[in-house]
Amino acid sequence: MTGRMAGKVALVTGGASGIGMACCVRFADEGARVVVADLNLERASSVSDQIMASGGDSISVAVDTSVPEEVEAMAAAAVDTYGTIDACVAAAGISHADYVSREPDEQASEDRFDRHDMMLIDKSLASWQRVIDVNLTGVMLTNQSVAKAMSESGGGAIVNIASVAGKTALMGASDYCVSKAGVWMLTKCGAIELARYGIRVNAVGPGYIKTSMSGAATSNESWVEERIKETPLRRLGEPSDIANACLYLCSDEASFVTGEIIFPDGGLIADSRS
Numbered sequence: 001m002t003g004r005m006a007g008k009v010a011l012v013t014g015g016a017s018g019i020g021m022a023c024c025v026r027f028a029d030e031g032a033r034v035v036v037a038d039l040n041l042e043r044a045s046s047v048s049d050q051i052m053a054s055g056g057d058s059i060s061v062a063v064d065t066s067v068p069e070e071v072e073a074m075a076a077a078a079v080d081t082y083g084t085i086d087a088c089v090a091a092a093g094i095s096h097a098d099y100v101s102r103e104p105d106e107q108a109s110e111d112r113f114d115r116h117d118m119m120l121i122d123k124s125l126a127s128w129q130r131v132i133d134v135n136l137t138g139v140m141l142t143n144q145s146v147a148k149a150m151s152e153s154g155g156g157a158i159v160n161i162a163s164v165a166g167k168t169a170l171m172g173a174s175d176y177c178v179s180k181a182g183v184w185m186l187t188k189c190g191a192i193e194l195a196r197y198g199i200r201v202n203a204v205g206p207g208y209i210k211t212s213m214s215g216a217a218t219s220n221e222s223w224v225e226e227r228i229k230e231t232p233l234r235r236l237g238e239p240s241d242i243a244n245a246c247l248y249l250c251s252d253e254a255s256f257v258t259g260e261i262i263f264p265d266g267g268l269i270a271d272s273r274s
């Protein structure tokens, strides 16, 4: 088998859509056996089917990454099927508490950040908690479960999906921004703690990427024009732009890279990265 992930087993949370799905397909193209883990089993299974139809090997697993037992069962399913986990991309995430990932042609138009109840002063504890549970605690639980499996087989590579929103404050998205800033710090803590097991932990902080999550906004032409204007490379990102960064960090080409973050954002926050 050839490819930059040849012989490796990759587990991707949020693998049924957008960035996670792009990682599943890209990693499979590079020879990985792929565990597609997602809240939405139907969509995850169709990603696995797509990989198998192209001659790859894949299973799909249902998981809510905010539930510890489900995350443990997800890692166990990967090990039961493939014997190990070599690479993990923790991409499962939500933009706000009511967000539901959809097919591109059924994006809800009410996905907006300027709703009154999203502002800090009116935000409910329950909606704050849900975003932290999925975006931050879910990534921590994923890191913990896959690290246990990786530590038993000599190491591995973990990539956590953060965001430019972990660096830049966004109106109406305090929970999201805090969760993503937390993912970046979790990544650095994981890197120094897990190095002894041969596990590298890095993060990727996407800019504006065309997925279900940005779907309602990207259907608004003036919003897109504004975002393109503030992005030095003058375009929105594709899920493949993020998958390529994840592929590098999970591959042996990055064998001396840990505790790092890459921002594939077209230069959006070039001024405020540190």
Ligand SMILES: NC(=O)c1ccc[n+]([C@@H]2O[C@H](COP(=O)([O-])OP(=O)(O)OC[C@H]3O[C@@H](n4cnc5c(N)ncnc54)[C@H](O)[C@@H]3O)[C@@H](O)[C@H]2O)c1
Binding pocket: 013, 014, 015, 016, 017, 018, 019, 020, 037, 038, 039, 040, 063, 064, 065, 066, 090, 091, 092, 093, 094, 095, 100, 101, 102, 134, 138, 161, 162, 163, 164, 205, 206, 207, 208, 209, 210, 211, 212, 213, 214
């Ligand atoms: N799209 C962007 O512009 C952008 C920018 C920066 C960061 N991100 C981050 O990238 C990641 C992927 O987002 P996307 O844009 O591909 O969105 P998406 O909605 O297309 O994909 C997210 C996937 O995560 C799954 N998911 C949600 N909650 C889950 C849970 N509790 N357990 C398991 N799976 C769950 C969804 O079912 C979906 O398949 C997220 O962490 C997001 O915050 C996205």
